Amino acid sequence: MAVTAHKVPTQRGRPRSDESRQAILRAALDLVADVGYRDMTVEAIAARAGTGKQTIYRWWRGKADVVLDAMTADAARKIPVPDTGDLRADLRTFLDATFAAARRPGVIPVLRALMAEAQLDPDFGTAFDSGLLQSRREALATLLRRHPDELRVPVATAVETVFGVMWYRILTRRRRLDATLTRELVELFVR
Amino acid sequence: MAVTAHKVPTQRGRPRSDESRQAILRAALDLVADVGYRDMTVEAIAARAGTGKQTIYRWWRGKADVVLDAMTADAARKIPVPDTGDLRADLRTFLDATFAAARRPGVIPVLRALMAEAQLDPDFGTAFDSGLLQSRREALATLLRRHPDELRVPVATAVETVFGVMWYRILTRRRRLDATLTRELVELFVR
């Protein structure tokens, strides 16, 4: 077989600095915690990261994109979809893990900021929904679809309701996402 | 001696112009519809209303406050809390009316903007939650508390879940708030 190198144009010029990239993501998360998302500016991110503003605009579309990237990059957020054959147990496991992830320090302010930005910037809203939100919905839907007969409502409705109450508590800073809520939701949805 | 000496401090100076007030509220709603909440500025509200900026800042804390006021002032938003003794019927009536109010033209963009602002501005968030949101929760809670034994979950959880799924659909611009959702929710919560 012929070896055609024509497809990789061997990038020229100085490569992207991963050091800067990480400093920016780190600075963004720090600033959300320090001054809040609203008062965090691209200039402040650049200043704290020790980079130029242009470096941020070169790789992201704005501060919302940076924060979303920082959040997504956090690999520890992976939540497994259990499959023991027992819907109640699987659902309980999934919800406990989901809520635990949201309770990790610093996560809720970021989620609130991202959801807010999604309302204000249509493009970001689309990206946010079809990215982070959709992946969560898919995970839960996959779990629920294995036992459709045991549910009191269609899978799609169940998914929106579960994440609905979760986001409602996050956005209104009301009650915690804890085991009690898990128990109540399991009881609610499973026949 | 008779009671009523309770000081009416004889207002001094030129009274507030109700004409300006209404022009401002109107301009704000128009602008949300025209350019979106994010791109609406206090300057633009003042310009369209034919007032000075100072008149806005004198009576409101910022554009979010104006929009909230404009929305709240709309008296047609009153949703009655039915009490026929039949939980399913009452709940169905209440949800249908609630969803219908939300579906009125121009309402959803405003709700999205207010919820976004509530995330970005802590003070506004508090005002928004303990105002508009709380009044809705109270209404539904009042309805549900009449039949605690027929619910699968505590009243508080039911309330948050119902408004959770409603807001989730609003914020993610997903499926409509319609009779189907009403039916599913009634089935879900009522034993």
Next chain:
Amino acid sequence: MAVTAHKVPTQRGRPRSDESRQAILRAALDLVADVGYRDMTVEAIAARAGTGKQTIYRWWRGKADVVLDAMTADAARKIPVPDTGDLRADLRTFLDATFAAARRPGVIPVLRALMAEAQLDPDFGTAFDSGLLQSRREALATLLRRHPDELRVPVATAVETVFGVMWYRILTRRRRLDATLTRELVELFVR
């Protein structure tokens, strides 16, 4: 002779408050001293005088007018034009008195403010020149005109030169207006 009241139309309504008038003039002078003419506002004058802004605008055209009024009202500023027959003596007396008046506390800042305003506001400039400045020039001209032959330059030039050096020192906050200057000027102009 008959007493006909027809010429005094017996003014109706509340008479002008002289108390307010004096409070305003006083407040204006105080404020020039406290914060400087530039940072003195009509609002501040009204506030310090305990009057409404309208009362100021009803009787004066702006803060410059108030200050000019306050300065002019100060009757102690009257400078006599001596006439002993001795030009040198008369001139010396006049200049000493003129310089002494200018040296009184608080006078120079006010003069500087008025001359500045005269540059910025053409109307005020005209009023200022044909009022305060002109009366001073007339006084000196009257004095000098009695001895035209003893002067090295025409009266008009002498007048402008004398007040020129006086104002130059005032406006540039340079050397004091004192007896040395008087002596030098007398020597300069009188043959």
Next chain:
Amino acid sequence: MAVTAHKVPTQRGRPRSDESRQAILRAALDLVADVGYRDMTVEAIAARAGTGKQTIYRWWRGKADVVLDAMTADAARKIPVPDTGDLRADLRTFLDATFAAARRPGVIPVLRALMAEAQLDPDFGTAFDSGLLQSRREALATLLRRHPDELRVPVATAVETVFGVMWYRILTRRRRLDATLTRELVELFVR
């Protein structure tokens, strides 16, 4: 080793735009002529120059500074100090040139504005006096100091008196600065 290690700190960032600088100075002079110094705003300068307001505030302290810069930058204002050995001739030459410079179109309104601002803003006053005014005084003092015995008054007094009458005519918009005044002043000061 050779001397010259004296750190030229390798300028960083985008260099100042000389195009913008000149556009701003030009716009300022135009506006003084068009609407007068008082009604000229920084915003209008920026608008006419096609720059941002920040660019003005980055390099000048306000409109007075800009106008002073524009006036000073005009190199044609250089007035030589003649030295023929003949005081009367030298003085006449100097004064004629000085007055001619002041009579150039557009100059007097600017001078009046600057002197006014010098009264209102203490910092600007200091800068103005120790800059433009001082350099003029020095020039004339240099000329006069060569012939102290021929003067009727001390050099310092003569200087202040000459510029005094000049400024008095400028500020009161009275008689022109012309050859007649030159002749009279020479006659006045030179023994």
Next chain:
DNA sequence: GGCTAAACGAGACGGTACGTCCTGTCTTAAA
């Protein structure tokens, strides 16, 4: 090792809105 090219930091740029301040006018009740 020199050359080309992209990314980098720095920071000035044109622009926009901010929230404040003051102007001069007005509208009220009280004197």
Next chain:
DNA sequence: TTTAAGACAGGACGTACCGTCTCGTTTAGCC
């Protein structure tokens, strides 16, 4: 009719960021 009070439309202030640009510098692959 004037007064104190204070709201009003208007408009400039000086600041803060936006997103873009233009510098000199750095770091890579290629010849």
